[in-house]
Amino acid sequence: MSFDEQYFKLGYIDTLSYKNTFIHRLDPRTKVIATLAFVVTVVSFSKYAITGLVPFFLFPVLMFALGDIPVWFILRKVLVVSVFAVFVGMFNPLFDSRVMFSFHGLQVTGGWISFLSIILKFLLTISAALLLIATTSFPGICHALRKLGVPELFICQLLFLYRYIFVLMEEAMRMVRAREMRSFGARGQGLRTFVSLIGTLFLRTIERAERIYQSMLSRGFTGTMHIAKAYRFGGSDLVCLAVTGIALFILRTYDIVGIIGKQAERMF
Amino acid sequence: MHMADSLLSPAVGAAFWAGTSSALAYSAKKCKASMDEKMIPLMGVLGAFIFAAQMINFTIPGTGSSGHIGGGMILAVILGPYAGFIVMASVLTIQAFFFADGGLLALGCNIWNLGIYPCFIVYPLIYRPLVKGRNTSRRIAIASVISAVVGLQLGAFSVVLETIFSGRSELPFTTFVLLMQPVHLAIGLVEGLVTAGVINFVYAARPEIIESIASARPLVTDLSMKKVFGGLLVVAVFTGGVLSWFASANPDGLEWSIAKTFGKPELPERNSRIEALIKSLQNKTAFLPDYSFKKAEGSPDSAEAGKSETSWPAIEAGTSASGIIGSTLVLVSVLLIGVVIKLLRRKGGRNRII
Numbered sequence: 001m002s003f004d005e006q007y008f009k010l011g012y013i014d015t016l017s018y019k020n021t022f023i024h025r026l027d028p029r030t031k032v033i034a035t036l037a038f039v040v041t042v043v044s045f046s047k048y049a050i051t052g053l054v055p056f057f058l059f060p061v062l063m064f065a066l067g068d069i070p071v072w073f074i075l076r077k078v079l080v081v082s083v084f085a086v087f088v089g090m091f092n093p094l095f096d097s098r099v100m101f102s103f104h105g106l107q108v109t110g111g112w113i114s115f116l117s118i119i120l121k122f123l124l125t126i127s128a129a130l131l132l133i134a135t136t137s138f139p140g141i142c143h144a145l146r147k148l149g150v151p152e153l154f155i156c157q158l159l160f161l162y163r164y165i166f167v168l169m170e171e172a173m174r175m176v177r178a179r180e181m182r183s184f185g186a187r188g189q190g191l192r193t194f195v196s197l198i199g200t201l202f203l204r205t206i207e208r209a210e211r212i213y214q215s216m217l218s219r220g221f222t223g224t225m226h227i228a229k230a231y232r233f234g235g236s237d238l239v240c241l242a243v244t245g246i247a248l249f250i251l252r253t254y255d256i257v258g259i260i261g262k263q264a265e266r267m268f
Numbered sequence: 269m270h271m272a273d274s275l276l277s278p279a280v281g282a283a284f285w286a287g288t289s290s291a292l293a294y295s296a297k298k299c300k301a302s303m304d305e306k307m308i309p310l311m312g313v314l315g316a317f318i319f320a321a322q323m324i325n326f327t328i329p330g331t332g333s334s335g336h337i338g339g340g341m342i343l344a345v346i347l348g349p350y351a352g353f354i355v356m357a358s359v360l361t362i363q364a365f366f367f368a369d370g371g372l373l374a375l376g377c378n379i380w381n382l383g384i385y386p387c388f389i390v391y392p393l394i395y396r397p398l399v400k401g402r403n404t405s406r407r408i409a410i411a412s413v414i415s416a417v418v419g420l421q422l423g424a425f426s427v428v429l430e431t432i433f434s435g436r437s438e439l440p441f442t443t444f445v446l447l448m449q450p451v452h453l454a455i456g457l458v459e460g461l462v463t464a465g466v467i468n469f470v471y472a473a474r475p476e477i478i479e480s481i482a483s484a485r486p487l488v489t490d491l492s493m494k495k496v497f498g499g500l501l502v503v504a505v506f507t508g509g510v511l512s513w514f515a516s517a518n519p520d521g522l523e524w525s526i527a528k529t530f531g532k533p534e535l536p537e538r539n540s541r542i543e544a545l546i547k548s549l550q551n552k553t554a555f556l557p558d559y560s561f562k563k564a565e566g567s568p569d570s571a572e573a574g575k576s577e578t579s580w581p582a583i584e585a586g587t588s589a590s591g592i593i594g595s596t597l598v599l600v601s602v603l604l605i606g607v608v609i610k611l612l613r614r615k616g617g618r619n620r621i622i
Contacts, residue, residue, distance in 0.1 A: 154358065202317060
């Protein structure tokens with residue numbers, strides 16, 4: 001993925017989070033807590049769980065639909081993220097070759113089942129994280145984390161970092177373009193150029209930080225960052241959290257897929 | 269090499285979250301006590317710097333492929349361990365949110381692997397003793413390369429441990445170690461060269477930045493760092509131990525917490541006819557692992573949770589067929605729900621409630 005592409009994707013997610021839908025209007029705390037509960041519930045399924053995980057796709061689908069989030073954008077992002085989990089999971093079929101069941105003559109081993117389980121969990125947890133950020137602005141998430149007891153200094157750090165990502169990335173993008181203009185093929189893309197590029201970027205960053213500090217002082221900075229938008233934990237948040245909690249519990253304890261499958265078999 | 273949610277068990281994820289968040293709280297306290305507020309914008313902008321720097325690719329010497337930096341060691345050297353750790357943690361947090369690198373539960377592990385080792389182990393125990401306050405470019409280069417290599421080796425090794433403890437992967441310990449460590453030796457060398465280059469570049473241009481950080485932190489002696497790390501390890505091991513004890517004494521943690529709320533392991537039952545039907549169906553199918561196990565091996569000390577999970581396979585073809593049919597039906601209906609809501613939205617325009 002090229003530099004420009006990454007930059008614009010980051011910006012696009014940011015603009016998505018300022019939509020005005022039911023999901024977007026919820027208090028950030030509700031979404032952060034619900035997402036964490038969702039991830040922990042999904043991960044708590046055993047190594048060989050597949051059918052238990054299937055109904056959990058209801059949650060991302062609802063977020064997509066209610067939050068009006070473009071499906072293909074998130075799906076593409078899910079597919080290009082670090083595939084470490086898939087890479088590690090790929091070894092399961094090699095090491096676990098006990099036959100679990102055969103389906104119309106097809107022998108299915110435990111390794112393939114646990115690999116599929118890892119992939120399902122991967123899809124669910126990664127899309128949950130991306131959907132959280134696509135439906136909640138990052139300052140909103142910081143506000144939620146502050147209310148949930150994360151140290152003030154760290155919140156400040158996150159807000160600052162986020163505010164200046166776009167500035168510094170534009171700076172870096174200009175440098176990368178300049179490097180590309182002056183390099184032919186692989187020449188000029190090496191370690192030596194890279195180090196002085198990064199070093200220069202660093203020095204510019206330090207100087208920028210000094211200027212920022214001066215201008216913040218002149219505007220009365222005292223050590224905390226304030227968020228202009230007022231968030232309120234209201235009735236719909238309570239209902240949403242309760243419904244999510246109950247749904248997660250039911251899907252975790254009852255085998256919905258098994259029940260539906262049995263019923264369907266009986267009907268046909 | 270970001271650790272991923274899908275390879276984690278809740279107990280391991282929570283253990284590393286406990287260790288990481290106490291390190292974060294401790295570092296925030298230390299930073300507040302020792303620094304002026306001038307550091308706040310500096311740290312924030314440096315986090316953005318690391319972020320931007322990670323997006324610039326370079327050609328790795330000897331190979332044709334391109335790579336990018338991690339940056340943990342650069343931060344530790346330039347900002348000192350506490351502020352460096354906070355910045356690294358914030359970079360990883362934003363990556364977890366915007367690029368879904370790893371995921372939210374694995375974020376604790378990732379901050380541990382890529383933040384704690386460079387800042388609290390490698391910097392005080394390797395980098396500082398090697399440089400000894402005399403910043404010659406040779407010393408900086410040697411110390412940076414060794415530090416980056418050791419830091420990444422520790423990080424890679426803890427990815428292996430986290431995966432093995434979680435028990436979601438079948439990779440045997442030794443194979444996994446043999447896969448991870450050499451790869452990260454190479455990555456560490458490159459990272460070390462870049463770290464050395466950047467620190468030397470900065471030192472040549474603005475020596476006061478590096479000198480002031482090195483001298484401004486006389487409080488940080490090696491002894492206190494060892495204590496910090498020891499404390500973190502205790503917190504993490506304790507959390508993991510407690511959680512896995514609950515996981516083994518009870519079928520799983522979730523049911524345990526439910527049991528606490530409701531007084532018994534399932535939701536209170538109402539004797540309606542439908543629920544009786546569902547109940548009987550469920551008893552017949554007994555598809556969900558926990559469910560059948562509770563009757564099969566009810567004694568709490570029978571086996572640890574990880575072991576008992578492996579005995580799921582007692583399924584005959586009939587049940588597996590119903591599993592496949594059920595999964596398909598559920599997936600299709602879930603997708604339908606999504607499509608219907610989308611269509612309703614489009615039809616109803618902007619002033620609908622959903």
